[in-house]
Amino acid sequence: MEPTAERRVLPAEEWAGVARDHAARADALTQAHRARRAAGSRHAIDDFLYDYYNTKPSLLRRWHPGAGTGLAPTPDGPAEHAVWRWYRTGDDGVVELDTGAFLAERGDTVAFVHTLLAQTAARPAHTGCLGLHEWAMVYRQDDERRRHTLPLRLGREGTDAVVEQLPLQCTHFDAFRFFTPDAVPRNRAPLTRETQVAREQPGCLHANMDLFKWASKLGPAVPGALLLDCFALARDIRTLDMQASPYDVTSLGERAVAIETPEGKAEYVARQRGFAERAAVLRARLVDVAAGLLPVREPLAG
Template structure:
């Protein structure tokens, strides 16, 4: 039997208020996306977190208190099969969930720790998005409903002039074949722990992925905080991309210019600082879970 997490108890009024606040916060993100989905519309910025990541809208909306929390005056049926009745109320069956995850908590913990232990590199200037359209025609690019800001030839020239310094495998794997040899590194899934660094926009967006993969072991408020940061990072990612999204209200960050690169680095540094706080919170949750499992 694994060691139990030190229990904390929430009165009904407290956990119901937290659940309602979480649902209200998430609904503001979900409503436009679900309306577009019903209408068959697409948004290259706002829909990304729902289409690229595997966490469904209903899963994001569902509130969990995290491991080791007892909810007084609650019904286990309200929270799903991972919850059980406790003498003081309802709590997550942490052992059951950890057993099902079979090592993923440790894998995520080690990745977060390795990333946090490195300096932030801020010299990529968002060229990963440019490498994803390198030497493609307008019809071939992923978001082909939206024009590129520059001609295909000029877009390719920017990539070749700036070079590509992407350390993130899940960005690199979407590079066009002729763009891959231009990258300074050749990231793989196996080298992810060795290469991930805290200045990378995609590594910081992925805090959302690691948080929801830890759910319901971590509080839903932490998952929502990671989602909120990822939304802002995605906006910079696409503003600095070669796409022209001004019609959607996204003025470009022109990283092909000195001024644009300066603007990009300032925003990237701010996101890295904010992501460091979330990464530390996720690490603390993982350490707590690992210690309880090893105890």
């Protein structure tokens, strides 16, 4: 693939410093997880990001310049990216993402991510779901079948009562698919994988947490800083997700956001809105990345 006119080339001393800073930031973000893993311990909040998203700290610390940015050679030769998947080295020693090769393998994924994120961004943010998806995942369920071993903050009867008193308004299929059978018909609308693009909305905690997933799917086309920004947002959201859940998280050093109370409802909505604002910026940047990769489409005549 020939480099595009928009390509910029970073001098070796510049990109090497950015790569070092990126690795240091990634190490700081994953330090607690790596320490727990070495000790053989688990954390019900933080480990979700690594288990559910199949995240590896070693890949988080690997810096990518993003599509359209080339890396000038060092005195010792081309950037180490030269041997990484989907990169190419020009006759001038500049290393850059081979977008043609990347799209040949990931084109359908890029198109889907662009459509999903662009359509989500175009909708108003709905808040006030109160994180009841986590409650719906344990509604009328035997304790041994729960996803977490943490105790229920309100007990079994108290937990079920909250689900029965408050409306379920989940819009995120990947949360809805874990609802218990008794909780499914209580949701405001049925959700399917086929309706995901039509239902996703930018106020949803999990849709905003998933920005990290979509950044990962776009792989080396996403600049390293954007990937870590999405990861940091997902980690912050996950904390609220569990604080507002039916689980007692005090053993993890966290306090509950009691969404069954007026005070808890107000706190949840305020924090949800703050996350939606942060996510809107990152979602727009990911849409731009995906759009920049896709072939230009001619407007329809008429």
